[in-house]
Amino acid sequence: MPARPDSSPQTRAVLGALHEHPAHWRYGYDISRETGLASGTLYPILGRLADRGLLETRWEDDPPEGRPRRHLYRLTAAGAERAVALRQEPASARAVPRRPAIEGA
Amino acid sequence: MTAVRGERLLAAAIRLLPAHRRELGAALLAEASAVPPGGRRVAWLTGGLWFVVRESAVRMVGYGLGLAVAVAALVTVDRIGTSDDSGQVSLLVLLVGAAVLGFAAPRWAWLAGLVLGSAIAVSGMAYAAWGPPPTHPTNPSGVGGAATLFVLIVPALVSAYLGAGAAWLLRRAR
Numbered sequence: 001m002p003a004r005p006d007s008s009p010q011t012r013a014v015l016g017a018l019h020e021h022p023a024h025w026r027y028g029y030d031i032s033r034e035t036g037l038a039s040g041t042l043y044p045i046l047g048r049l050a051d052r053g054l055l056e057t058r059w060e061d062d063p064p065e066g067r068p069r070r071h072l073y074r075l076t077a078a079g080a081e082r083a084v085a086l087r088q089e090p091a092s093a094r095a096v097p098r099r100p101a102i103e104g105a
Numbered sequence: 106m107t108a109v110r111g112e113r114l115l116a117a118a119i120r121l122l123p124a125h126r127r128e129l130g131a132a133l134l135a136e137a138s139a140v141p142p143g144g145r146r147v148a149w150l151t152g153g154l155w156f157v158v159r160e161s162a163v164r165m166v167g168y169g170l171g172l173a174v175a176v177a178a179l180v181t182v183d184r185i186g187t188s189d190d191s192g193q194v195s196l197l198v199l200l201v202g203a204a205v206l207g208f209a210a211p212r213w214a215w216l217a218g219l220v221l222g223s224a225i226a227v228s229g230m231a232y233a234a235w236g237p238p239p240t241h242p243t244n245p246s247g248v249g250g251a252a253t254l255f256v257l258i259v260p261a262l263v264s265a266y267l268g269a270g271a272a273w274l275l276r277r278a279r
Contacts, residue, residue: 028136029149039133039152044159047129057128070139071132 010037012086014045018055018075019083025058025072046073054079111150112137118157126160168210175202175221180228195225199257200264207268214269215262222261226254 013035018026020034032042049055053076060070075083112134119130133153140146179202183195199221206217229251245253 027139028132029139032149039136039149040155040159041152043129043133043153043156047126047160051125057132068135068138070135071128 007086007089010035010041011045011049013037014042014049015054015075015079015083015086018073019080019087022075022080025074027060027070027072031073049079054082108137108142108146108150111147111154115150115153115157118154121161122157123160123164130157130160164210168206168213171206171209172217172220175206175217176224178202179221179224183225183228184232196257196260199225199261203261203264204268204271207265208272209268211269211272214265217268218262218265219258221265222258223255225257226251229254 014031014037017031017034028039028042028046031037031046032039035042037045046055046057050057050073056074056076058072060072063069115130115134115137119127119134122130130153133149133156137146137149137153140149179195179198182198183191186192186194203217203221206221207214210217230248233246233248233251
């Protein structure tokens, strides 16, 4: 069991991906491709991070015609701090396997 | 499962999610259109269904356990009570249990009211039919007498909806 709820390899991967470009709003499939996480794993993590105030979310303002509005994600200041702190902590658990995501690599 | 069928299924399943997770469910569904069609999209939607099952199952199991504990506590208190005040104690347990469950899951307040409100009547009828003689006989006695206790559904429903109302007010205040 991880020492902290946000220190699982999967959560670290999500925080790491979002911290690559902290000012940019990212969308779910994009994060899934980068982390290799399936949607059923990724979205509960996004929900928990948002619950804990580490992630801010919003819906896309002007989606192109024919495509539904996307839900966008970005780290909050607290989330960015947490991502930095996690990066400095030794990864005790095994890293997320960089397998191709089943939704697309 | 085809992607189209998967999208329909997921759109329907999202309604089962707790309120604070429905937005994420909708986001996952909206994102499906960005996933390349075919196996990848089906896998994405399957993950979405797993997300719904996981998030709603946790809630349902938790609520079911809470309801079971409340019913067990209520029936036990009602059965072991021998004092003149035991009826009031049972009523207090009923009202508090229904209010707590209504607060915890406002949308299911009706279920808490119905189940808790009928628990004493059902246990009384079972005892009257098959069990040992009650410690404090009801008047009228027997199965018919115990059945009159279904009237407790009314205060249980009122209490459950008061709990649900409190939860709603608290959510608005936030």
